[in-house]
Amino acid sequence: MSAQAPPSSLVETVLAFADDELVLGWRDSEWTGVAPFLEEDVAFSSIAQGEIGHARALYDLAAGVLGGDADALAFDREPGEYRCAPFVELPLVHDWAATVARHWLYETADSIRVADLMQSDWAELAGLAAKMDREEAYHRMHAGMWAEKLGGDARFEAAVERLWPYALGVLEPGQRARLAEAVGRPEVEAVERGTHDEGYAALHEEMTMVRRSIPGAAW
Amino acid sequence: MVTAEKVWEALAEVPDPEIPVISLVDLGVVREVEVDGERVRVEFTPTFLGCPAQEVMRTQLAEAVRALGAEPEIDVVLDDSWSTDRITPEGRRKLEESGFAPPEPRAASAPTLVQLDTRAFRCPYCGSTDTKLENIFGPTPCRSIRYCQSCRQPFEQFKTI
Numbered sequence: 001m002s003a004q005a006p007p008s009s010l011v012e013t014v015l016a017f018a019d020d021e022l023v024l025g026w027r028d029s030e031w032t033g034v035a036p037f038l039e040e041d042v043a044f045s046s047i048a049q050g051e052i053g054h055a056r057a058l059y060d061l062a063a064g065v066l067g068g069d070a071d072a073l074a075f076d077r078e079p080g081e082y083r084c085a086p087f088v089e090l091p092l093v094h095d096w097a098a099t100v101a102r103h104w105l106y107e108t109a110d111s112i113r114v115a116d117l118m119q120s121d122w123a124e125l126a127g128l129a130a131k132m133d134r135e136e137a138y139h140r141m142h143a144g145m146w147a148e149k150l151g152g153d154a155r156f157e158a159a160v161e162r163l164w165p166y167a168l169g170v171l172e173p174g175q176r177a178r179l180a181e182a183v184g185r186p187e188v189e190a191v192e193r194g195t196h197d198e199g200y201a202a203l204h205e206e207m208t209m210v211r212r213s214i215p216g217a218a219w
Numbered sequence: 220m221v222t223a224e225k226v227w228e229a230l231a232e233v234p235d236p237e238i239p240v241i242s243l244v245d246l247g248v249v250r251e252v253e254v255d256g257e258r259v260r261v262e263f264t265p266t267f268l269g270c271p272a273q274e275v276m277r278t279q280l281a282e283a284v285r286a287l288g289a290e291p292e293i294d295v296v297l298d299d300s301w302s303t304d305r306i307t308p309e310g311r312r313k314l315e316e317s318g319f320a321p322p323e324p325r326a327a328s329a330p331t332l333v334q335l336d337t338r339a340f341r342c343p344y345c346g347s348t349d350t351k352l353e354n355i356f357g358p359t360p361c362r363s364i365r366y367c368q369s370c371r372q373p374f375e376q377f378k379t380i
């Protein structure tokens with residue numbers, strides 16, 4: 001624990017970040033077994049594991065302030081309490097071009113967010129962000145490699161165009177110009193946090209099912 | 220009477236759950252041991268945040284302390300203080316002997332794909348540097364898959380972090 005409690009707005013930011021990583025990790029894991037080829041099956045499964053590991057560490061940090069534990073924050077809240085960006089909720093399995101587009105846009109946005117959190121006055125958050133940044137470097141490599149491979153492909157470009165307003169919604173307004181510059185697109189109106197995609201209810205239902213099946217069970 | 224030295228010796232016998240040839244002390248994830256009478260505080264940093272073996276590691280560390288007749292307190296530190304540079308020379312040797320190429324030294328900034336593609340990573344089986352990257356990701360978050368063009372053997376490369 002820090003000597004001084006971090007501001008509640010920062011705890012909210014951490015929680016929203018954790019929700020992003022958990023839900024995206026969940027969506028990524030949906031490729032396990034059905035990716036276009038084996039190497040990508042392994043890659044997306046490992047990336048999913050990485051994102052969910054980051055979610056756990058962020059929930060742990062938030063739980064230190066809010067009480068409870070990482071599992072309670074991840075699985076016991078009502079669907080409406082999750083603050084993830086609608087971007088990470090979109091079900092994209094079976095659309096590889098859109099999945100790569102989201103992966104690339106998300107990792108680019110995430111690198112901006114993590115770089116800012118590394119400068120945080122909340123020492124534990126800054127330390128955690130630095131660790132995440134080293135790990136995310138491998139996700140960024142993978143995303144960049146695919147974006148380069150599919151760059152110019154009509155399906156990929158259309159997916160980037162469609163997902164762009166969603167990607168902006170991952171970041172705070174003050175961070176968005178850097179994302180626009182990094183991906184070479186003009187800033188447009190973002191799809192903001194606080195609303196959920198219509199597929200979200202089903203995702204929440206499935207994601208929390210095991211936990212709800214036997215309340216309080218130790219696994 | 221439990222001493223810090225005895226605790227370190229005991230922890231040096233705790234194998235990594237995923238790569239049992241190497242101990243948690245060899246892996247460098249045990250950061251600090253503090254003895255206060257019958258209480259032993261162990262500071263531990265996971266390798267990767269998504270490492271599924273974290274809980275097992277914590278339990279095993281606590282059990283090793285308990286076996287000495289002391290009460291363990293395992294503190295998990297989630298910051299950037301663990302890097303693959305903390306794997307001991309002994310640990311690197313053990314990794315190599317069991318078919319894992321040890322990590323490269325950490326640089327100021329994280330590695331890039333170009334570096335992973337072009338650098339001369341050595342095959343742990345035949346020693347050739349004629350190897351190529353097959354997959355950035357492998358069976359656990361800490362490993363990549365490479366292929367040796369010389370002895371035609373795939374092998375696992377410990378990621379630098």
